[in-house]
Amino acid sequence: MITATQAPEHYLGAFDQFNHRAATQLGWLKSLRQEGFARFAENGFPTTHDEDWRFTNVAPISSREFRPASPASIETDQLRSFGASGFECQLVFVNGKFSRELSQIESLPPEVRICGLAEELGTNAGQVREHLGQYLNFRRDPFAALNTAFLEDGAYVYVPRGTVLAQPVYVLFITVPSADAIMEHPRNLIVVEENSQATIVEDYVSLGGSTAPSFSNTATELVAGENAVVSHYMIVRQGDSSFNVSTLRIQQARTSNVATHSLLLSGALVRNNVHPVLAGEGAECLINGLFMANGRQHMDNYMLVEHVSPHCNSRQFYNGILSGHGHGVFHGRIIVHKDAQKTDAKQTNRNLLLSDDAQIDTKPQLEIYADDVKCTHGATIGQVEENALFYLRSRGLDESAAKHLLLLAFANECLDRMNSVQVREHLERLVMEWLPESASHSGEKPAEIERAWEEVG
Amino acid sequence: MSLLDIKNLHASVNGVEILKGINLTINPGEVHSIMGPNGSGKSTLAGVLARRESYEITQGQVTFNGKDLLEMKPEEAACEGLFLAFQYPVEIPGISNAYFLRTALNAIRKYRGEEELDAMDFLPLLREKMRLLEMDDKFLNRPVNEGFSGGEKKRNEIVQMAVLEPMLAVLDETDSGLDIDALKVVANGVNSMRSTERSFLVVTHYQRLLNYIVPDYVHVLVNGRIVKSGGPELALELEEKGYSWTEAEPAGARR
Numbered sequence: 001m002i003t004a005t006q007a008p009e010h011y012l013g014a015f016d017q018f019n020h021r022a023a024t025q026l027g028w029l030k031s032l033r034q035e036g037f038a039r040f041a042e043n044g045f046p047t048t049h050d051e052d053w054r055f056t057n058v059a060p061i062s063s064r065e066f067r068p069a070s071p072a073s074i075e076t077d078q079l080r081s082f083g084a085s086g087f088e089c090q091l092v093f094v095n096g097k098f099s100r101e102l103s104q105i106e107s108l109p110p111e112v113r114i115c116g117l118a119e120e121l122g123t124n125a126g127q128v129r130e131h132l133g134q135y136l137n138f139r140r141d142p143f144a145a146l147n148t149a150f151l152e153d154g155a156y157v158y159v160p161r162g163t164v165l166a167q168p169v170y171v172l173f174i175t176v177p178s179a180d181a182i183m184e185h186p187r188n189l190i191v192v193e194e195n196s197q198a199t200i201v202e203d204y205v206s207l208g209g210s211t212a213p214s215f216s217n218t219a220t221e222l223v224a225g226e227n228a229v230v231s232h233y234m235i236v237r238q239g240d241s242s243f244n245v246s247t248l249r250i251q252q253a254r255t256s257n258v259a260t261h262s263l264l265l266s267g268a269l270v271r272n273n274v275h276p277v278l279a280g281e282g283a284e285c286l287i288n289g290l291f292m293a294n295g296r297q298h299m300d301n302y303m304l305v306e307h308v309s310p311h312c313n314s315r316q317f318y319n320g321i322l323s324g325h326g327h328g329v330f331h332g333r334i335i336v337h338k339d340a341q342k343t344d345a346k347q348t349n350r351n352l353l354l355s356d357d358a359q360i361d362t363k364p365q366l367e368i369y370a371d372d373v374k375c376t377h378g379a380t381i382g383q384v385e386e387n388a389l390f391y392l393r394s395r396g397l398d399e400s401a402a403k404h405l406l407l408l409a410f411a412n413e414c415l416d417r418m419n420s421v422q423v424r425e426h427l428e429r430l431v432m433e434w435l436p437e438s439a440s441h442s443g444e445k446p447a448e449i450e451r452a453w454e455e456v457g
Numbered sequence: 458m459s460l461l462d463i464k465n466l467h468a469s470v471n472g473v474e475i476l477k478g479i480n481l482t483i484n485p486g487e488v489h490s491i492m493g494p495n496g497s498g499k500s501t502l503a504g505v506l507a508r509r510e511s512y513e514i515t516q517g518q519v520t521f522n523g524k525d526l527l528e529m530k531p532e533e534a535a536c537e538g539l540f541l542a543f544q545y546p547v548e549i550p551g552i553s554n555a556y557f558l559r560t561a562l563n564a565i566r567k568y569r570g571e572e573e574l575d576a577m578d579f580l581p582l583l584r585e586k587m588r589l590l591e592m593d594d595k596f597l598n599r600p601v602n603e604g605f606s607g608g609e610k611k612r613n614e615i616v617q618m619a620v621l622e623p624m625l626a627v628l629d630e631t632d633s634g635l636d637i638d639a640l641k642v643v644a645n646g647v648n649s650m651r652s653t654e655r656s657f658l659v660v661t662h663y664q665r666l667l668n669y670i671v672p673d674y675v676h677v678l679v680n681g682r683i684v685k686s687g688g689p690e691l692a693l694e695l696e697e698k699g700y701s702w703t704e705a706e707p708a709g710a711r712r
């Protein structure tokens with residue numbers, strides 16, 4: 001079945017082994033995996049000749065022999081180091097496997113499912129099958145294909161029609177590096193049916209200590225039913241020798257409203273694909289991202305926004321802060337299909353380059369096949385503005401505090417588009433911790449990080 | 458002792474001399490006004506005093522409160538008690554007015570060895586100053602100057618001055634573009650801060666402002682030099698006759 005293979009040899013062995021021992025052996029799932037692997041084998045890893053990968057060379061991933069990560073466990077105490085306490089509904093995955101002990105799931109409204117995907121496949125595969133693998137374009141995208149080949153576990157969130165989830169669902173993915181180069185392929189499925197509402201956070205971290213490379217190849221299918229309102233957050237803050245490629249495929253029905261926010265903070269190479277399809281009339285999508293690359297980090301934001309139906313509205317806002325030898329990419333592709341009249345699509349990418357060696361590639365790509373549409377895009381690349389810096393200093397802030405405040409202001413433009421207060425606070429803390437200037441800023445870490453916005457009653 | 462003492466100040470931008478020997482002494486409690494045609498160097502003088510780095514000082518000394526001002530960084534000048542109300546206030550999206558001003562006030566308090574204020578202590582203070590300038594509470598949470606009208610920006614500058622309580626406030630055309638009601642509000646804000654210790658250097662094009670903020674001295678700056686100095690009546694004369702006549706006469710302030 002698998003003939004000409006572009007895939008590195010060792011993936012074949014790894015896949016064979018995996019396919020035999022995988023926890024779930026349902027027939028349809030096995031053939032889904034097989035098809036995933038076949039596509040991956042056919043296409044192999046992309047190269048910079050591929051238009052979608054022009055600015056990102058994946059050789060550091062394709063040249064390494066990653067082995068599927070072995071199950072690992074961590075202590076509850078170690079959880080705290082990730083600074084994510086306070087979420088009442090929390091799913092924890094260690095090396096891609098759901099950990100019931102570390103997770104915490106409050107009593108849920110009837111029929112709502114929040115659990116590990118493998119678990120759900122064992123008990124209630126029918127519902128999962130309806131959606132799993134139905135949206136992700138693994139025929140075209142080799143990483144999505146690879147994820148599908150190794151599909152086993154991830155977060156499963158199902159919100160039936162007319163249900164509001166009051167609490168955000170916080171999902172923490174912990175990679176525990178080992179002596180070998182390891183890979184994991186978490187696969188998430190989020191289904192929010194008509195007139196329902198949910199907030200989901202994916203947070204990717206790794207346990208410190210090891211410098212062995214790890215490769216997290218994640219995929220999420222997010223299905224928003226008619227008039228559903230979904231907020232999705234993606235945080236990547238793994239170790240210096242980790243590679244993270246993630247794909248978020250969003251399927252939107254009529255008048256659904258989806259906001260997806262990404263915060264890329266660290267990793268050797270991070271690629272975040274966001275692919276919403278506005279399939280129903282009047283759907284709205286907000287894609288909001290902040291990325292901060294320093295050292296030799298490479299962060300690539302790739303968007304493919306597909307307008308399929310009329311009267312849909314999409315907004316992309318990305319702010320990048322690049323320092324050291326950091327390299328950022330913003331590639332925003334918008335396709336307006338021929339029936340998608342009255343499309344309103346907007347794209348803005350703003351970047352701050354803090355050093356001579358930092359780099360940003362920004363590329364809008366608009367493909368419009370309908371005639372009555374409004375599409376705008378804009379990109380800026382600049383330094384911290386001298387005039388603003390002087391303004392702050394003239395009010396008494398020293399240079400590093402003033403710079404820090406301006407970077408925070410720049411980051412806040414993104415944070416301000418988030419409407420879950422609890423999640424926003426979590427992200428704000430992370431931003432404060434990772435802002436390039438903060439290390440040098442006054443030499444001390446504030447005991448409690450305060451908000452740049454004061455709540456005034 | 459004088460609060461500000463400028464002696465033979467020469468300053469250049471990109472190799473072009475803009476200030477060509479300024480002499481000016483301001484004592485505590487005095488209000489001085491500087492008038493002059495476009496491009497004469499008024500903002501340059503204000504910028505040099507606030508320690509904007511793009512100017513090259515080629516000659517002269519400036520003493521502020523007994524210290525060498527030209528040795529100070531912008532933040533040091535601010536912490537020593539100098540405040541510049543900008544001709545063109547800068548917009549800072551993403552940071553609220555309240556947060557920005559508290560950060561600034563705390564930086565200055567820290568420099569002076571005073572305790573920092575938390576939001577609870579600070580907000581009533583800010584609210585009071587904003588009421589003085591007739592600014593709505595909604596401006597507390599708005600990003601600094603972003604989307605403010607010209608007049609709102611100018612009033613916001615005076616709010617900042619009122620909160621930071623400088624020894625010397627340099628107001629660069631704070632009156633420009635204001636309607637008469639806003640002008641009165643701004644003047645009222647300034648006047649409420651006048652004291653025997655605090656001094657003002659008010660840069661303006663229009664005598665009108667000086668009806669409300671009555672200066673002790675008026676100086677005429679033309680082509681980088683103070684060509685004439687006098688009392689408030691000088692402003693009226695300028696309003697009437699323009700600047701051209703001032704250059705003909707030898708001025709007392711001229712070297």
Ligand SMILES: Nc1ncnc2c1ncn2[C@@H]1O[C@H](COP(=O)(O)OP(=O)(O)OP(=O)(O)O)[C@@H](O)[C@H]1O
Nearest residue numbers: 470471475493494495496497498499500501502511
């Ligand atoms: N950054 C700069 N680079 C070059 N020239 C400058 C710069 N800043 C000011 N100048 C020049 O210096 C001169 C004085 O400018 P300044 O802004 O001080 O004048 P001003 O008296 O404040 O004028 P206005 O009344 O229009 O505000 C002008 O000729 C101006 O073009």
Ligand SMILES: [Mg+2]
Nearest residue numbers: 499500501544
């Ligand atoms: Mg000026």
